[in-house]
Amino acid sequence: MSEAMAVPTVARATATVDVAALVVEQLALSFGGNEVLRDVNVRLEAGEITGLIGPNGAGKTSFFNCLTGLYAPQRGSICFGGENVTRVPPTGRAARGFSRSFQHVALCPELTIAENVMIGLDREAAAGWLDAFLPLARGRAERARHRDMALAALARLGIEQVADSLPAQLPPGVLRLAEIARAIAGAPRVLLLDEPAAGLNSVETRDLANALKKLRGPDLVLVVVEHDMDLIMDVCDTIHVLNVGRLLASGSPAQIRANADVVRVYLGEEDE
Ligand SMILES: Nc1ncnc2c1ncn2[C@@H]1O[C@H](COP(=O)(O)OP(=O)(O)O)[C@@H](O)[C@H]1O
Ligand SMILES: [Mg+2]
Secondary structure, three states, X not given: OOOOOOOOOOOOOOOHHHHOOEEEEEEEEEEOOEEEEEEEEEXXXXXXXXXXXXXXXXXHHHHHHHHHOOOOOOEEEEEEXXXXXXXXXXXXXXXXXXXXXXXXXOOOOOOOHHHHHHHHHHHHOOOOOHHHHOHHHHHHHHHHHHHHHHHXXXXXXXXXXXOOOOHHHOOHHHHXXXXXXXXXXXXXXXXXXEOOXXXXXXHHHHHHHHHHHHHOOOOOEEEEEOOOHHHHHHHOOEEEEEEOOEEEEEEOHHHHHHOHHHHHHHHHHHOO
16 A cells, blocks of 8 residues: 655755855865965855955966866865855856956056956857848847947946047046946856056945945845945945965954954054
8 A cells, every 4th residue: 555645845945045155165276386275165145245355466367267278176066045056167157157356457548448348248149140141230239239239338337428438538437437347248157356446546445335335236146346444334344354375364344454463464564
């Protein structure tokens, strides 16, 4: 006699908590004998602004390069939205919504700000068989759509008025915001900003802080590498401290500020 079919009381495990987080486990990267990242374990949450700080050479940019697939770590894993993307190449990560800005301004001087912002969008545009038949009409429509997306990204950062200017005509603060506009134009789900305040004056830095706070969103993992401690303490929900490739501390701005190890190896040296 068979037992009555049991109806599972728990239909399905819901893993909503993990869905949008970027989870890095036991990440290790080295170049020759130089161990650049050692056993880095970190959970980068959507909906937060995460700060990543540490002295020069700590491995911050290398960590970003591992996240975007530019560098292949020797060990460890990177999972986003529950998917292991450790072996996914940079194009595949871009397709999954990974986006970044670079430590040094990398705008094309011959292109207007709007055109620079559109570069990222044009790159991901599909070139299907239809293009062979309708190259002009389709190309024109796509370009118009990309320009609208670029203008929307510039507007989110409050600099839509410079859309048709060339980079050489603009101050560093605006160029930094333009780079961030390029990084957000495609509606990323992971946004990595490498020293966005480098070279900015205090007014430009304040504008940047306001812009970053507006970018915070429930579906975005936003990570900022920065040396400007006031900016980091102001905008971040969680801060991770990297020191010679190892995670030294993680916590809220208040916890990081009060952490004796952090003060010793990093914050102290900032006051020199
Ligand atoms: N492509 C590379 N080849 C060799 N060494 C590298 C490479 N990229 C980074 N490194 C080394 O990794 C270490 C960390 O550099 P980096 O990630 O740029 O630090 P940070 O951004 O924290 O200043 C440095 O010692 C640097 O020389
Ligand atoms: Mg760096």
